[in-house]
Every structure is written in structure tokens, then in C-alpha cells.
Amino acid sequence: MSDEIQTLIARLLRGISTSHVETVRDAWRDLLVAGPRAVPDVADKLESAVWQEPPRGPSGKYFGILLALLSELDPGAFARLIDRMRRQKLHPLHRKTLDLLAARTGDSPAFEIGEGIAVYIAPDIAEPAIVVGNLRRWERAPGLDLGGVSRIDVIARHAGLDYLGLYSMFFSGIILTWPAEPPRGLRLWAQRLDAEFTFYHEVGHHVSGHIEAGSVAAQEDEADAYARRMFRAAHPVLSAAGRGLLWPLGPLLRRIGPSRFGDEEPGATHPR
Structure with missing residues (x-):
């Protein structure tokens, strides 16, 4: 030694x-x-x-x-x-x-987005086709810059693995969490919106050249600002109408998952 x-x-x-x-x-x-x-x-x-x-x-x-x-x-x-x-x-x-x-060695990616960015989906994700459809839609957000991303790993949501984004940044990769068993109805809709925002947030870290990924409040704010721009670009009508239309559902949305409509505390971060 x-x-x-x-x-x-x-x-x-x-x-x-x-x-x-x-x-x-x-x-x-x-x-x-x-x-x-x-x-x-x-x-x-x-x-x-x-x-x-x-x-x-x-x-x-x-x-x-x-x-x-x-x-x-x-x-x-x-x-x-x-x-x-x-x-x-x-x-x-x-x-x-x-x-x-x-999974970083030997396994074939489920599919690719952008300019050959490999996407790997964990085998315990029950409906990988839903992940594929969502990521293909999200990558079309006007102005989205995936140039700094080398690969994306989609894993089942697990509280004990929330630190993985830290060293994913060293690989120029993104780790997204996804329910192993997707919910239905309004809960599914809310979680998809949350996952989409988180995807833009993680891309924002790469666009900004961050490697700390969740450890520095100012960088979280910067990534959130990028995510909000991308979300508005991808959903101009929903973003404009969302605050008014979804206000009656606020308590329900808070119960079933984080909402991206409404005010946030300064420095707020979002789960990966």
C-alpha cells in the first residue's frame, strides 16, 4: 500500500x-x-x-x-x-x-436521446416505455442544451440512494429516479411534472458547469432557474395558466408530490 x-x-x-x-x-x-x-x-x-x-x-x-x-x-x-x-x-x-x-459496463442502453446520449433504465422499473416516451418528449424542449451530458441513468426511487447525483456529476452523467410501480391518475400526472422539472434541473447543473450537484445553494438556485426556463418553453400554455387553474388543487398536489406551480422559498432544492 x-x-x-x-x-x-x-x-x-x-x-x-x-x-x-x-x-x-x-x-x-x-x-x-x-x-x-x-x-x-x-x-x-x-x-x-x-x-x-x-x-x-x-x-x-x-x-x-x-x-x-x-x-x-x-x-x-x-x-x-x-x-x-x-x-x-x-x-x-x-x-x-x-x-x-x-450497469456502466457491458449493458446496452435502452435508447438514446440528443446527439447519442445513452439512456440506461434499471430493470426494476415496471413500465420502461413510459420513461422512454417522457424523455423523448422532454428533450424537445426549445433551447434545451444537452451538450455537457454523456449518459442518463434512470433508477427506481429509493431514499437511501439520494446521494448518487454527487458522483454522477464526475461522469458528466444524470441520474433520475422513477417510481418502480408508477402511480395512476392525478398522482401520476403530478409526478411526471416533477420528474420533468428535475430533468431540466439536472441538465442545468451541466450547462452551468457545476460539479457539486445539490451541495451549494447558489448552484441549486441557478439550476432551478434554468429548469423553470425550460419548463416554460416546453409548456407555455400550462405555465401561463397553471397558477390560476391549479390553485384549487394546491393542497392535493402538496399531498401527492412536489408542485412546480406557486411560490418557492429562496434556495429551495428539489429531490432527485
Whole structure:
């Protein structure tokens, strides 16, 4: 083991545990510069039996960031480790993270949008055709800029995986959450609007060159402003009439999911 690499890994994980984005960014960059020298130490961390246990504190985030790092350092070593870990005992949350990042190797995308942007849909999404239809419609929003996006992963909504957008930004990717079993009626309509806004919000992070993804309030405001512009461009009639038409449904919409119509608190963020 290299003391230098161990120090960089410790710094990376410390940045994750304290949500200090500059520390994460700098340690990530330095580990990538170290290249092959960092692979044995990163792989050794991932071989630990600790991932069999329930996550404690930020340990779930540690597992994800280390997997993501190894996939960037050495795709071959990453694929071999994935193969081994799939045959081993893992805590269910870590297995979900493993499965998501494993999809970055070998699997074929469900479809593409924009200029060859691959879209991967998790197998536990019950009606992937709904996802396909929505994303194909959303990409046509006038003025939408997908130039900084390399891929999109659509995963089942799970409270324990809400941090995944952090290291997705290092890949120039977007992670969208989707109900495994889509609701019906008005609830489905509201969730589709929320998912569309979130898609534009995530694109806004890429357009603005952010890598902190949800950690800096000013950047969240900037991404929200971009999302509002795209939403208005995609739904000019609904946006103009929405505040008046949907006002009677306000309590219901608040109950079934976030609404994008009505006033928001400054610095408000939106779930991924």
C-alpha cells in the first residue's frame, strides 16, 4: 500500500463525510492523476467485509464513491471486482449501488436521446416505455442544451440512494429516479411534472458547469432557474395558466408530490 494514495483516499472520504465539495473534487482529481498506482488501494478498500453490514453514517456514500473511482481508474479491474462482489454477501443498499454502477459496463442502453446520449433504465422499473416516451418528449424542449451530458441513468426511487447525483456529476452523467410501480391518475400526472422539472434541473447543473450537484445553494438556485426556463418553453400554455387553474388543487398536489406551480422559498432544492 502507498501512504500517499491512502492519504488521498482518506481525504476523499473525509470530504464525503463532511459534504465538503472542494475536498472531494481535489482528492478525486489527485487520485485520477495517480492512475494505476491508486488501483490496488482503492480495490482493497472495496474488498472489505464492512460492506456486508448495515451502512453507518456516510459509509453508504463511501462505497459508491470508491466504486465510481475504480471504474474511472481501471475499467477492467472494476469489471472483475463487480463480478466477484456479485457472488458475495452485501448489504441490500450497497447491492443497489453496486448494480447501478455495474450497469456502466457491458449493458446496452435502452435508447438514446440528443446527439447519442445513452439512456440506461434499471430493470426494476415496471413500465420502461413510459420513461422512454417522457424523455423523448422532454428533450424537445426549445433551447434545451444537452451538450455537457454523456449518459442518463434512470433508477427506481429509493431514499437511501439520494446521494448518487454527487458522483454522477464526475461522469458528466444524470441520474433520475422513477417510481418502480408508477402511480395512476392525478398522482401520476403530478409526478411526471416533477420528474420533468428535475430533468431540466439536472441538465442545468451541466450547462452551468457545476460539479457539486445539490451541495451549494447558489448552484441549486441557478439550476432551478434554468429548469423553470425550460419548463416554460416546453409548456407555455400550462405555465401561463397553471397558477390560476391549479390553485384549487394546491393542497392535493402538496399531498401527492412536489408542485412546480406557486411560490418557492429562496434556495429551495428539489429531490432527485
